[in-house]
Amino acid sequence: MSEPAVGASKSLPLILARELASNLATPMFLLDAAGTLVYFNEAAARLLGKDFTDLGEIPSGEFGAALELALPDGKPLPLRESPAGIAFFERRPAHKTLMATSYDGVRRQFEATAHPLFGAEGEMHGVFALFWQDSPGEFTS
Numbered sequence: 001m002s003e004p005a006v007g008a009s010k011s012l013p014l015i016l017a018r019e020l021a022s023n024l025a026t027p028m029f030l031l032d033a034a035g036t037l038v039y040f041n042e043a044a045a046r047l048l049g050k051d052f053t054d055l056g057e058i059p060s061g062e063f064g065a066a067l068e069l070a071l072p073d074g075k076p077l078p079l080r081e082s083p084a085g086i087a088f089f090e091r092r093p094a095h096k097t098l099m100a101t102s103y104d105g106v107r108r109q110f111e112a113t114a115h116p117l118f119g120a121e122g123e124m125h126g127v128f129a130l131f132w133q134d135s136p137g138e139f140t141s
Contacts, residue, residue, distance in 0.1 A: 013117045013125040014038065021128070030117075031127040035088055037063045038126070047131070049104030060084065067100040072109055074099070083114035087127040091116050098131075108133065 014032060021028040021041040027048075029040035037058050045051045048067075055063075064079040071077055077098060079085045086094035093115040101107045114129035 011119070011125045013119055017117060017126075017128050027131050029084075029129050031060050031084060031088060031129075033124050033126050035060045044131070047102060047108065047110070047133075049102035049106060055103075060088070066103065070099040072097050072099060083112045084127050084129045087114035087116045087129070091124065 011033070014030060017030055018039045021030060021039060024041060025043050027041065027044035027046070029044050030038050032038045037055075037060050040048065040052050042051075061079060064082065064085075069077040069079070069082055077096075080089055082098065083094040083096050086092065093113065095111070095113040097109065098112055099107060099109050110131050110133045112129055112131040114127050116127055117125040119125050
């Protein structure tokens, strides 16, 4: 995913998606149209092991590499084949069961669903991804 364009994270769909995410108990993160991680909510921070205010906006490739994404069988998952990668590059929704290592070093299995954010004219504004575990208690620290 490429470098962010000036003002890319300021689109109305992303602003509204961030507002929605900030009010959800479901872990959610947002990528802008350039592929930069521009936000994740408190529920996601508990699962990821780091607050967004501590991490800040970063290229999604850096974010994905830090998580060491893999399939449940342990096979490494290329970022383009992750739900967020599919939503970004193929412009379609995707869902998978994944393994990831959070910033606090804990390896977890979770479900992830990602969807591209299109504007009223069909233009790509970014991607939102929701993720969860079958055992909700595992989200808490």
